[in-house]
Amino acid sequence: MRRLLILAALLSLHAVSTALAQTASTVTKTIAERVAGLRKLDGYMPLYWDEASGRLFLEISRFDREFLYQVSLAAGLGSNPVGLDRGQVGPSAAVRFERVGPKVLLVQTNYGFRALGAPAAEQRAVADSFATSVLWGFTVDAAEGERVLVDATSFFVRDAHGVADRLRATKQGSYRLDETRSAVHLPRTRAFPKNTEVEVTLTFVTTDTPGPLVREVTPAPQAMTVREHHSLVELQDDGYAPRRFDPRIGFVPLTVYDYASPITSPLETRWIQRHRLQKTNPSAQRSDAVQPIVYYVDNGAPLLIRQALIDGASWWSRAFDAAGFPNGFQVKVLPADADPMDIRYNVINWVHRSTRGWSYGESVVDPRTGEIIKGNVTLGSLRVRQNIMIASGLTSPFDGRNGSCGFADAPEAATLVPDASDEVVTGLALARLRQLAAHEVGHTLGLEHNFAASTYQRGSVMDYPAPLVTVKNGELDLSEAYATGVGAYDIWAIQFGYGQWPAADETAALARGVDDGLRRGLLFVSDEDARGLGTAHALGALWDNGPDPIDALKQQIQVRRLALARFGLGSLPDGLPLSLLESRLLPIYLLHRYQVNAAAKSVGGAMFTYSVKTATGPSPTPVLTIVSPERQRAALATLLETIAPPFLALPSKLLELIPPTAYGYGTGTAEPFARRTSAVFDSIGAATIAADFAVSALLQPERAARLIEFHGRSDLNPDFDEVVAAIVTKAFGASAPAATPGAIARAVQELVATRLTELASNDAAAFEVRAGARQALRLARGRLSARTDAAGVVLRQTIDQYLRQPTPPAQTAPLPTPQGEPIG
Numbered sequence: 001m002r003r004l005l006i007l008a009a010l011l012s013l014h015a016v017s018t019a020l021a022q023t024a025s026t027v028t029k030t031i032a033e034r035v036a037g038l039r040k041l042d043g044y045m046p047l048y049w050d051e052a053s054g055r056l057f058l059e060i061s062r063f064d065r066e067f068l069y070q071v072s073l074a075a076g077l078g079s080n081p082v083g084l085d086r087g088q089v090g091p092s093a094a095v096r097f098e099r100v101g102p103k104v105l106l107v108q109t110n111y112g113f114r115a116l117g118a119p120a121a122e123q124r125a126v127a128d129s130f131a132t133s134v135l136w137g138f139t140v141d142a143a144e145g146e147r148v149l150v151d152a153t154s155f156f157v158r159d160a161h162g163v164a165d166r167l168r169a170t171k172q173g174s175y176r177l178d179e180t181r182s183a184v185h186l187p188r189t190r191a192f193p194k195n196t197e198v199e200v201t202l203t204f205v206t207t208d209t210p211g212p213l214v215r216e217v218t219p220a221p222q223a224m225t226v227r228e229h230h231s232l233v234e235l236q237d238d239g240y241a242p243r244r245f246d247p248r249i250g251f252v253p254l255t256v257y258d259y260a261s262p263i264t265s266p267l268e269t270r271w272i273q274r275h276r277l278q279k280t281n282p283s284a285q286r287s288d289a290v291q292p293i294v295y296y297v298d299n300g301a302p303l304l305i306r307q308a309l310i311d312g313a314s315w316w317s318r319a320f321d322a323a324g325f326p327n328g329f330q331v332k333v334l335p336a337d338a339d340p341m342d343i344r345y346n347v348i349n350w351v352h353r354s355t356r357g358w359s360y361g362e363s364v365v366d367p368r369t370g371e372i373i374k375g376n377v378t379l380g381s382l383r384v385r386q387n388i389m390i391a392s393g394l395t396s397p398f399d400g401r402n403g404s405c406g407f408a409d410a411p412e413a414a415t416l417v418p419d420a421s422d423e424v425v426t427g428l429a430l431a432r433l434r435q436l437a438a439h440e441v442g443h444t445l446g447l448e449h450n451f452a453a454s455t456y457q458r459g460s461v462m463d464y465p466a467p468l469v470t471v472k473n474g475e476l477d478l479s480e481a482y483a484t485g486v487g488a489y490d491i492w493a494i495q496f497g498y499g500q501w502p503a504a505d506e507t508a509a510l511a512r513g514v515d516d517g518l519r520r521g522l523l524f525v526s527d528e529d530a531r532g533l534g535t536a537h538a539l540g541a542l543w544d545n546g547p548d549p550i551d552a553l554k555q556q557i558q559v560r561r562l563a564l565a566r567f568g569l570g571s572l573p574d575g576l577p578l579s580l581l582e583s584r585l586l587p588i589y590l591l592h593r594y595q596v597n598a599a600a601k602s603v604g605g606a607m608f609t610y611s612v613k614t615a616t617g618p619s620p621t622p623v624l625t626i627v628s629p630e631r632q633r634a635a636l637a638t639l640l641e642t643i644a645p646p647f648l649a650l651p652s653k654l655l656e657l658i659p660p661t662a663y664g665y666g667t668g669t670a671e672p673f674a675r676r677t678s679a680v681f682d683s684i685g686a687a688t689i690a691a692d693f694a695v696s697a698l699l700q701p702e703r704a705a706r707l708i709e710f711h712g713r714s715d716l717n718p719d720f721d722e723v724v725a726a727i728v729t730k731a732f733g734a735s736a737p738a739a740t741p742g743a744i745a746r747a748v749q750e751l752v753a754t755r756l757t758e759l760a761s762n763d764a765a766a767f768e769v770r771a772g773a774r775q776a777l778r779l780a781r782g783r784l785s786a787r788t789d790a791a792g793v794v795l796r797q798t799i800d801q802y803l804r805q806p807t808p809p810a811q812t813a814p815l816p817t818p819q820g821e822p823i824g
């Protein structure tokens with residue numbers, strides 16, 4: 001034992017002395033000697049490429065000076081559900097090099113905790129109270145005066161973006177980086193005056209069975225190769241003043257814990273994220289910008305699309321013009337020799353994936369101030385095809401000869417003449433792309449979503465827009481499907497974020513501007529208060545339209561009926577198999593889904609604002625108003641129309657047109673309904689999917705708890721008991737019927753019973769909510785008492801069993817809802 005220890009000590013001594021000897025011998029070399037014969041990439045931080053060894057060296061001449069370190073994913077996996085897309089940007093870090101003897105440490109400053117404007121000792125006390133992070137330790141390879149050279153190959157050729165973690169988190173297998181199949185990617189490793197860019201090819205390997213999502217998109221799934229990108233960027237130190245955040249306008253906040261704030265003030269200081277934009281003449285109301293904000297559109301986007309992206313992104317020019325910068329915002333095509341990864345370009349990338357998915361706008365942000373250094377927009381190319389799908393489903397433009405298949409119970413169908421051409425459909429898709437480009441650029445200008453804006457004349461491109469389809473003279477009209485410019489809220493927000501006034505006037509000017517927008521009713525509702533099905537704000541909804549969500553649902557029901565009436569062979573271009581009709585039918589049959597969610601927010605819903613106390617009281621007012629009892633009940637009645645069999649049934653003429661999936665078309669981008677009928681279209685299953693939107697939205701535990709809360713505040717408001725009783729009555733009838741209802745009605749009954757059971761068993765729901773759900777099951781059971789058909793008897797027994805025992809009985813799980821978002 002003892003001998004072993006001594007041997008180990010000797011070995012480690014030997015290792016240390018060898019390492020020291022190596023360090024000593026290499027450091028004696030000058031940089032010039034060490035890099036002789038290597039290829040130099042000169043720029044912000046010079047790089048040297050050693051072709052013979054495949055090593056990349058970094059020359060460091062600035063120590064203890066902060067710069068920005070940014071990792072991104074230059075070439076992705078191409079799978080939307082995994083979420084490793086080309087152009088994805090990771091978090092930004094403010095870092096500095098520290099030299100300690102033969103080592104150079106890369107240290108990330110902790111900017112979450114500060115003492116703003118305090119004396120140096122106070123700042124140091126805060127800085128030393130919280131951890132920093134040393135991201136890497138380099139060994140000095142050569143030195144010359146203040147400059148050192150380090151071998152940075154291992155620093156760059158590593159999984160800095162967290163690809164392996166992401167693959168594990170999405171259950172695609174445990175991949176590890178294989179260094180033998182990884183290398184520096186020279187074509188996109190470049191140095192510029194203000195930034196040094198390094199790209200690496202990384203191969204991740206696994207001996208597990210690769211997950212299905214990786215298998216779908218990777219030629220040899222055991223080896224998955226992507227490229228990660230490192231940016232080292234100069235940080236500007238002066239000339240940018242952070243702007244205070246205001247919760248009434250949806251800018252992305254940067255929050256700092258400020259330990260120098262007066263003890264009577266909040267600890268947190270909140271600033272907005274925004275680009276730097278300054279007037280050449282700060283005292284003028286309108287002035288040229290010292291440096292305008294320029295966005296560059298991907299030169300890899302097809303011409304037609306590229307133009308739509310330029311047009312849409314350019315909408316923002318109007319908002320900047322209104323903020324006093326006539327040419328403050330510009331859009332250009334990325335020059336052929338420019339690199340979209342170059343930090344100096346704000347870019348709009350056109351990205352391909354195997355399935356349609358989200359687009360997003362991300363920003364490289366100075367963590368010290370919230371200044372946006374680079375806007376990076378990623379647009380998924382397949383969304384435009386989803387638009388074509390919806391538009392062609394709505395208008396059935398492809399064939400005038402066969403006419404529509406038609407609903408027997410829709411007399412309007414007889415008068416419909418297909419008038420929409422291919423051009424109309426393409427036009428609609430391009431209109432959506434313009435809006436999308438504006439939306440994503442909006443994020444990179446610092447704006448968050450505003451999910452109330454669709455309720456006031458398309459107040460913002462930062463809402464999620466559903467195509468507005470109206471009925472004109474019995475015809476579906478798509479001429480105003482999408483916005484054609486930024487909205488009043490957008491102009492107001494840019495004025496707040498980017499307006500510039502002489503320093504003495506700024507605070508007053510900002511306050512005046514905020515008041516002015518609030519007076520004009522420019523309501524902001526955030527993601528948190530809109531995205532969930534159970535959220536409280538009556539006007540916070542996604543993919544909805546119009547000022548009145550209940551009226552809009554009524555209109556959507558009418559549009560859906562007309563669209564289904566003309567749906568048929570004309571919805572498909574010549575030459576495609578008829579089985580593809582199903583994927584075109586899907587978005588039309590489920591057209592109501594988002595407007596259902598929007599209308600449901602009036603049930604147990606409230607209107608509120610992120611009000612701020614001012615000298616004159618809360619601003620804006622009212623602070624919170626419960627939706628009127630009449631409107632809550634009107635919303636409930638309209639929602640329940642969508643679970644009735646006449647709404648859900650498809651005509652047999654249409655069902656006869658849809659064969660099982662054509663041979664050879666089994667995979668691909670077409671999205672079918674889930675089914676229990678093997679290859680045959682499952683119209684009963686589809687009906688439960690369509691009915692589930694209203695049932696599930698109404699039975700959200702948070703909504704149920706609010707109904708009880710609001711009824712407690714005033715018994716004029718509908719209680720949760722009233723809402724569940726209405727659902728049960730709609731699905732099961734007002735009294736116990738003896739006759740067996742139709743197949744769709746039976747399926748909806750089962751769905752309602754299942755969702756009520758889930759709510760009654762949901763241990764996160766309030767006690768009274770669960771009690772109400774059980775009571776509703778008892779009511780449903782009573783309505784089934786006279787039924788003698790198998791489904792009626794078994795459903796009754798299932799409910800009985802559940803009511804006797806607290807554990808949920810074995811029930812058939814409802815069919816999963818097809819992917820809906822993004823709808824274009």
Ligand SMILES: [Zn+2]
Pocket residue numbers: 439440443449
């Ligand atoms: Zn968005």
